[in-house]
Amino acid sequence: MRGGGPVVVVADHVGEPETVDVGTVDARLSAIADTFAWLAIGRDDPNAVGVPRETPVLGAEPYSRAALTDLLAARADAGLGQGALSHGAVRRVAEWAEGDAGVALSALLGAVEAAAADGDLAVDAAGVDAGMEAVPWPCVPLGRVLALPDNRVRTLACLVDLSAADRAPVGDCAARIADRLEVTASTVERFLYELAEAGIVERVRVDDHDGPGRPPSRVEPRFATLAFRRLFKRRFGAGAV
Template sequence: VPEHGIGTETLKSRLHDLVREQRTGIVIAVDHISEPESIQAPALVDLFAGLPSNVSWLAIGRDDPSTTELTRYTAESISIDRYQRQMLVDVLMTRTSNGLAQQGLDHGQARHIADWADGNAHDALAALFIAAELAEERGQDRITQANVDAAIAEVPDPCVSLGVVLSLPTNRQTVLRELIDLEESERSSVTATTEAIASAQSVDLSAGTVKRFLYEMAESGVVDRVEATVTNGQGRPPSRVEPRFPPTAFRRLYDLQQ
């Protein structure tokens, strides 16, 4: 740690000086605007306030531009349509041919996934991934309709991108990895969930830290706090934590990284 740090304003000034030297100009693109664990529109506007005249920026997100305050600061909005069904079917079949055994998924199942996903490539590919994982667990050489139906049922609506979840700090991913394997009784409340996760051998965190992580991830939208429907009649009903991402897909991808 340096004894005399450099202030933020000094860093900004140096960065602006470097940018001004670029004759061709600079375009800054920021993806996943207003999504969980990402920058929100007001913060982005503040961040880019006062940029040199040769700098342009592009904000990329899923929200309708007309519903955000970004349109007051942008010169133009560009709308990109959802995947058409046949295009999404082609994507699914291409991934299937590259990653699965021959005839591992038939066109009818691909169309079913594409219809359900309604142009959302992330959700469609997540469902395909889960269906393949379920088939492998059962020793099948092909994906069945039952696998597809179970996979679709597992993808939350709305669903947080698996890329967002896998970009979280390691300790938060560890907490989520334990969360998705808990029994229902261990997820009856945030307190019960916290105690179960903190006591796991793979978690080297205090119960207080685990609870803080759960609350922070609930606030950012990675998990949901769902209020219990049954109470003992005393005080506020307890809430439990539910992931907003598909557990099977996250479990497989997380374990592959270990």
């Protein structure tokens, strides 16, 4: 944190793709820093990203397993009702998430989506398994994904509805998505390459390719797909793309 005053300007996700680095934050805000303080939040080692020498650095440790369990239990009770998710299931998600609240909450929301899709009134072990399996490691925060332009978000919504086989090769994947959107396949393909460059999705080589030429690539989401699907429906409506 740097500067002084009653107002704090917070720059989150500093140093991540499509965001500014801490040096840029400092350069843009230092000229008027006497009127407020600024706080840059990122995941990289401060010594490796050019934090100004005189700037105080605050470390944030991952949640302990017990603290994360309590957090998840409180969120589950508030969102689902008392006892809708067993304490054992909550503790299992907290242990699996290794102290990352964002990952744990994404898995929890994904478990709710899986249970709802199956018509279940409570989240059982199968729902928890599905919620965790839908979170890749490393995982792009859903805040970044949902902050994308609507046409990219809708493209991703179509992508997560495709099976792994239908996400390859990239051109065919784009054509399948374009069939559901009012855009051309070439536009969707451009979106997918841009999203891959930003780290939102990843192009993974298909290893079982036995035809001539270079192996095709499959498009894999790098975010929590079930949680994203639920948030997408909440924002755009069920059945929207």
